[in-house]
Amino acid sequence: MSAAKTLLFVTSNANKLAEVKAILATTGITVESKSIELIEIQGTIEEISKDKARRAADNVGGPVLVEDTALCFNALKGLPGPYVKHFLKELKNDGLVKMLAAYDDKRAQAVCTFAYCEGPGQEPILFEGRTDGKIVRQRGEPTFGWDPIFEIGGSTYAEMDSYQKNKISHRFKALQKLKAWLEEKHGGGVAPPPAAPQRIDRRNLGGHEVAQGGNFFDSFGEEVKPRAINIAGDGMGIRKETGRGWQFDNPN
Amino acid sequence: MSAAKTLLFVTSNANKLAEVKAILATTGITVESKSIELIEIQGTIEEISKDKARRAADNVGGPVLVEDTALCFNALKGLPGPYVKHFLKELKNDGLVKMLAAYDDKRAQAVCTFAYCEGPGQEPILFEGRTDGKIVRQRGEPTFGWDPIFEIGGSTYAEMDSYQKNKISHRFKALQKLKAWLEEKHGGGVAPPPAAPQRIDRRNLGGHEVAQGGNFFDSFGEEVKPRAINIAGDGMGIRKETGRGWQFDNPN
Numbered sequence: 001m002s003a004a005k006t007l008l009f010v011t012s013n014a015n016k017l018a019e020v021k022a023i024l025a026t027t028g029i030t031v032e033s034k035s036i037e038l039i040e041i042q043g044t045i046e047e048i049s050k051d052k053a054r055r056a057a058d059n060v061g062g063p064v065l066v067e068d069t070a071l072c073f074n075a076l077k078g079l080p081g082p083y084v085k086h087f088l089k090e091l092k093n094d095g096l097v098k099m100l101a102a103y104d105d106k107r108a109q110a111v112c113t114f115a116y117c118e119g120p121g122q123e124p125i126l127f128e129g130r131t132d133g134k135i136v137r138q139r140g141e142p143t144f145g146w147d148p149i150f151e152i153g154g155s156t157y158a159e160m161d162s163y164q165k166n167k168i169s170h171r172f173k174a175l176q177k178l179k180a181w182l183e184e185k186h187g188g189g190v191a192p193p194p195a196a197p198q199r200i201d202r203r204n205l206g207g208h209e210v211a212q213g214g215n216f217f218d219s220f221g222e223e224v225k226p227r228a229i230n231i232a233g234d235g236m237g238i239r240k241e242t243g244r245g246w247q248f249d250n251p252n
Numbered sequence: 253m254s255a256a257k258t259l260l261f262v263t264s265n266a267n268k269l270a271e272v273k274a275i276l277a278t279t280g281i282t283v284e285s286k287s288i289e290l291i292e293i294q295g296t297i298e299e300i301s302k303d304k305a306r307r308a309a310d311n312v313g314g315p316v317l318v319e320d321t322a323l324c325f326n327a328l329k330g331l332p333g334p335y336v337k338h339f340l341k342e343l344k345n346d347g348l349v350k351m352l353a354a355y356d357d358k359r360a361q362a363v364c365t366f367a368y369c370e371g372p373g374q375e376p377i378l379f380e381g382r383t384d385g386k387i388v389r390q391r392g393e394p395t396f397g398w399d400p401i402f403e404i405g406g407s408t409y410a411e412m413d414s415y416q417k418n419k420i421s422h423r424f425k426a427l428q429k430l431k432a433w434l435e436e437k438h439g440g441g442v443a444p445p446p447a448a449p450q451r452i453d454r455r456n457l458g459g460h461e462v463a464q465g466g467n468f469f470d471s472f473g474e475e476v477k478p479r480a481i482n483i484a485g486d487g488m489g490i491r492k493e494t495g496r497g498w499q500f501d502n503p504n
Contacts, residue, residue: 039303040294042335051291077342083294083335090329102353 010056053115053124070111075103106134112171129173262308275427305367305376322363327355364423381425
């Protein structure tokens with residue numbers, strides 16, 4: 001099996017598409033997109049992503065890439081996890097914070113999963129990025145999803161600039177894994193896989209957890225267009241100009 | 253279109269099956285069962301139930317009945333709702349209670365939905381029973397699911413006997429609607445549809461909400477077999493011997 005030279009990213013989100021295109025620009029792979037109404041199943045993050053990829057591959061009859069984001073609260077044993085979008089839509093950021101009112105443990109993990117499926121009947125391959133953080137009362141511009149309540153090293157995502165955010169993004173980590181795999185599949189002529197994202201040492205962060213938050217819903221539960229970001233060349237945020245300069249704010 | 257004379261209830265739960273059989277005993281309809289591994293989608297209660305019924309009808313190639321239970325917290329805008337089983341599994345009853353720690357409003361609604369689908373390509377029909385209650389700290393025998401935290405008129409489900417419970421069960425209400433519809437489809441020769449379940453007036457309950465709780469997971473998140481219940485002849489609990497006496501404890 002070899003990965004397709006043209007990769008179809010099934011998404012209705014223009015910002016996610018552009019980010020994937022930018023990250024994969026050096027691989028020689030052409031990224032196209034298609035918006036398909038895909039249902040999501042209940043289950044683990046892995047089950048949901050794989051099912052979505054299979055469903056998309058069946059729909060288009062060829063190789064596809066899909067993406068999912070989850071926000072896992074430690075005190076809630078990983079929940080709301082893949083169901084966070086429903087909770088954010090109904091309860092907004094304030095409601096998400098209140099779900100942890102009974103707990104001292106405010107730690108959370110942001111999880112981004114890309115799933116690639118070669119075609120109908122093929123087993124999907126997952127590329128997952130995880131970043132640890134903690135849930136705090138809203139701070140910063142309430143632009144995207146749970147950005148204002150997800151704290152990393154003392155700042156919420158909403159308080160950071162794009163460069164800072166993209167140094168530690170779970171989404172970026174996932175994309176780096178996908179990129180490395182695609183480069184390997186396509187052999188020479190493309191850049192070597194980047195170094196694995198550095199594990200951030202919590203001991204150096206003054207007691208703060210390190211994380212990266214945000215997604216694509218505004219405080220009214222509506223999907224929104226993220227602001228411009230820069231696409232860094234590796235998982236730890238070495239800024240790289242793509243020829244188009246800053247692309248999008250981190251939509252994770 | 254006419255309803256099938258034999259109804260296939262897709263469930264792996266022997267107790268739910270027996271309850272459906274008992275309730276439908278007077279309709280002349282034979283209830284059979286099949287256990288199928290069915291995925292559940294994310295979405296509204298209605299979307300999830302309809303999808304599950306369609307999936308089951310496609311699987312068996314004929315008429316099917318499926319069932320779903322949800323627990324909707326008022327303060328959480330109806331959540332965890334259809335996702336409650338995941339929260340109960342991970343957080344147990346204590347964790348469900350803690351999800352409302354930040355709110356004075358402890359009201360909740362138990363929702364049982366039966367979905368009937370005539371066959372592949374047919375639109376499913378829903379029969380829904382809803383009962384209002386409130387979430388309290390665990391009281392009573394922790395036998396089934398969220399029974400010990402769902403209070404009705406001053407008692408949790410776990411503190412009630414079967415007869416009391418079945419007077420007000422959301423599950424029983426849903427089954428009564430299904431029964432009435434099946435009787436209508438099959439015309440004469442069967443008992444007339446029972447009176448609609450009585451709406452319980454909250455003003456007469458000393459400030460307590462009226463509800464009915466419980467499901468099929470024990471405090472370790474494992475599915476359990478409910479105790480014996482009596483099957484009442486109508487939604488308000490007129491006890492009726494079915495020839496097999498007490499059947500099961502209320503598995504709602």
